[in-house]
Amino acid sequence: MTAGGFDALVPVTDPDALREQEQAGAALADAVRELLDATVRTRLDPAQLHAAIPAVREVTESLLADAADGPRGLEPSSDGRMRVHGNPMVGALNPFAPPLRIDWDGERAATRFTVGAAYEGPPGCLHGGIAAAVLDQVLGVIPSSIGLPAMTATLDLRYRRPTPLGELSATAWLVERDGWKLRLEGELTDAEGEVTVSATGLFVVPRVAREHLGTPTGDAGEFAPPAG
Numbered sequence: 001m002t003a004g005g006f007d008a009l010v011p012v013t014d015p016d017a018l019r020e021q022e023q024a025g026a027a028l029a030d031a032v033r034e035l036l037d038a039t040v041r042t043r044l045d046p047a048q049l050h051a052a053i054p055a056v057r058e059v060t061e062s063l064l065a066d067a068a069d070g071p072r073g074l075e076p077s078s079d080g081r082m083r084v085h086g087n088p089m090v091g092a093l094n095p096f097a098p099p100l101r102i103d104w105d106g107e108r109a110a111t112r113f114t115v116g117a118a119y120e121g122p123p124g125c126l127h128g129g130i131a132a133a134v135l136d137q138v139l140g141v142i143p144s145s146i147g148l149p150a151m152t153a154t155l156d157l158r159y160r161r162p163t164p165l166g167e168l169s170a171t172a173w174l175v176e177r178d179g180w181k182l183r184l185e186g187e188l189t190d191a192e193g194e195v196t197v198s199a200t201g202l203f204v205v206p207r208v209a210r211e212h213l214g215t216p217t218g219d220a221g222e223f224a225p226p227a228g
């Protein structure tokens with residue numbers, strides 16, 4: 001299964017229409033992601049760069065003809081999950097997102113993804129903040145996958161070696177549960193299979209969510225929330 005999101009709080013009335021909308025939005029995000037990459041990599045001369053701007057602005061204006069006033073927040077998806085489609089790591093509608101597609105097999109959350117020029121920090125390598133965001137997201141999928149939507153309380157990272165841009169993978173697993181607190185670990189790995197960053201995170205189900213978790217949702221397995 002592809003992890004992420006939460007069981008829908010409201011039923012989706014027309015999943016086919018919603019799927020069509022999601023697919024079109026994701027295709028647009030793919031195209032803009034190519035534009036983002038091209039914008040970073042282009043070596044056109046100044047006149048050529050200025051010449052490209054009106055066309056980009058025209059597309060922007062056309063998209064704003066019908067747009068949300070601000071962030072989209074949590075929305076129902078065609079698969080019955082609630083998702084933040086603008087999430088900068090997994091959001092299908094966000095061109096900045098690689099995007100990560102995170103699988104949860106009941107024991108591990110895992111993703112393989114490719115990062116290019118738009119994510120560069122040290123020359124040729126992944127920006128450390130992006131590595132942190134990837135690991136935060138991959139660790140963060142586990143609580144919601146076991147029915148305990150939680151937020152990052154602490155995230156400790158060890159940058160073991162530079163992470164080259166290109167194909168990467170990340171995995172995370174649950175180490176320990178203590179009531180509403182989950183201790184998770186994860187790793188970012190380069191194409192050669194070398195661990196470049198390792199992470200330990202404490203995720204806490206926020207007070208407001210605890211009040212709504214009398215019954216676990218999703219694949220809670222043995223990790224049912226404590227009573228009270």
Ligand SMILES: CCCCCCCCCC(=O)SCCNC(=O)CCNC(=O)[C@H](O)C(C)(C)COP(=O)(O)OP(=O)(O)OC[C@H]1O[C@@H](n2cnc3c(N)ncnc32)[C@H](O)[C@@H]1OP(=O)(O)O
Pocket residue numbers: 136137140149150151152153154179180181202204205206207208209
């Ligand atoms: C609804 C879920 C949405 C899920 C979205 C997934 C997002 C993916 C990951 C993210 O990027 S989240 C964004 C970054 N994180 C944040 O913005 C979190 C900001 N902090 C908070 O909102 C709250 O501080 C937090 C939810 C982490 C905890 O506040 P609460 O008021 O809900 O918890 P409370 O104070 O009752 O503490 C519960 C337990 O956690 C412990 N705790 C809380 N924060 C801690 C901390 N920072 N370090 C260590 N322990 C901590 C606390 O001591 C206590 O332990 P005990 O039960 O043993 O007494």
